[in-house]
Amino acid sequence: MxxxxxxxxxxxxxxxxxxxxxxxxxxIRLAVFVHEQGVPPEEEIDLRDLDADHLLAEVCGRAVGTARVVRLDAGTARIGRVAVVRRSRGVGVGWALMRACEVVANPWARSIILDAQVQVFGFYERLGYIREGDVFLDCGIEHVRMRLAL
Ligand SMILES: CC(C)(COP(=O)(O)OP(=O)(O)OC[C@H]1O[C@@H](n2cnc3c(N)ncnc32)[C@H](O)[C@@H]1OP(=O)(O)O)[C@@H](O)C(=O)NCCC(=O)NCCS
Structure with a gap:
């Protein structure tokens, strides 16, 4: 540069x-979801972590973001735990993480679902995800199901 x-x-x-x-x-997940958003630590880490594909985003060698991809069934992937540390938001890290998750799911998935926090709905909408259904509460936070067909 x-x-x-x-x-x-x-x-x-x-x-x-x-x-x-x-x-x-x-x-990163503990910093963002537990300390920043107040999610109980025992709910943040779950059994899905054992068989998920985890991704790490780095800038200049420093880990600044993460997400995971879970195989729900033969054709459906679920992206979750998308988190970027506060100081690195707004510069494309989340976008890059999402596109990388889609590359991971693409060989076997026909569609990707995720449960979006309502406050970041627009982030996923910009990426092409479409809302399905009503708002629901998870860990006291409003969410909405979204889907992307691959
Ligand atoms: C949501 C999150 C992952 C976005 O990551 P980010 O690195 O800040 O996002 P990017 O910089 O890649 O933004 C990509 C696009 O989404 C938009 N965007 C980012 N956050 C947004 C939000 N909260 N609402 C609407 N649009 C948003 C950006 O403006 C950008 O659009 P543009 O390219 O048209 O300018 C990040 O804010 C975060 O970790 N938040 C806390 C944890 C969280 O809520 N995770 C989601 C759980 S469902």
Whole structure:
């Protein structure tokens, strides 16, 4: 990058491939969902974490975001736990994470579902996800189901 450029460095998104990577991903989730949003820690980590594909977004070698992809059935993937640390929001990290999740699901999934917090509904809508059904509460936070056909 040229000196004085205001372009933020592009995020690099990759699959978690070591216990250290997973620890970094879980630390981001704890910071965002438990400490920032008040989700109970015992609900944040669940059994789906054992068989999910976890992704880690890095900027300049620092872990700044994470998400996971769960295989629900033969044709449906579920993206969840999408989190970007506060200081790195608004510069494309979440977008890059979502597109990387879709690449992970694409070989076997026909559609992707997710439960969007109502306050970030617009983020997923911009990515092409379509709302399905009514608002519901999960961990005291309003959510809405959304789907993307692949
Ligand atoms: C939601 C979240 C993952 C978005 O990540 P981010 O890195 O800030 O998003 P990006 O910078 O990649 O934004 C991509 C696009 O979505 C838009 N966007 C981002 N957050 C948005 C929001 N809350 N509402 C509507 N649009 C939003 C951006 O403006 C951008 O659109 P543009 O390209 O037209 O400018 C991040 O804010 C976050 O971690 N929030 C706390 C955890 C959370 O709520 N996770 C979602 C659980 S369902």
């Amino acid at each position: 040229h000196a004085g450029s205001s372009q933020p460095p592009a995020p690099l998104v990759r699959l978690v491939s070591s216990p250290k990577d997973l620890q970094q991903a879980l630390c």
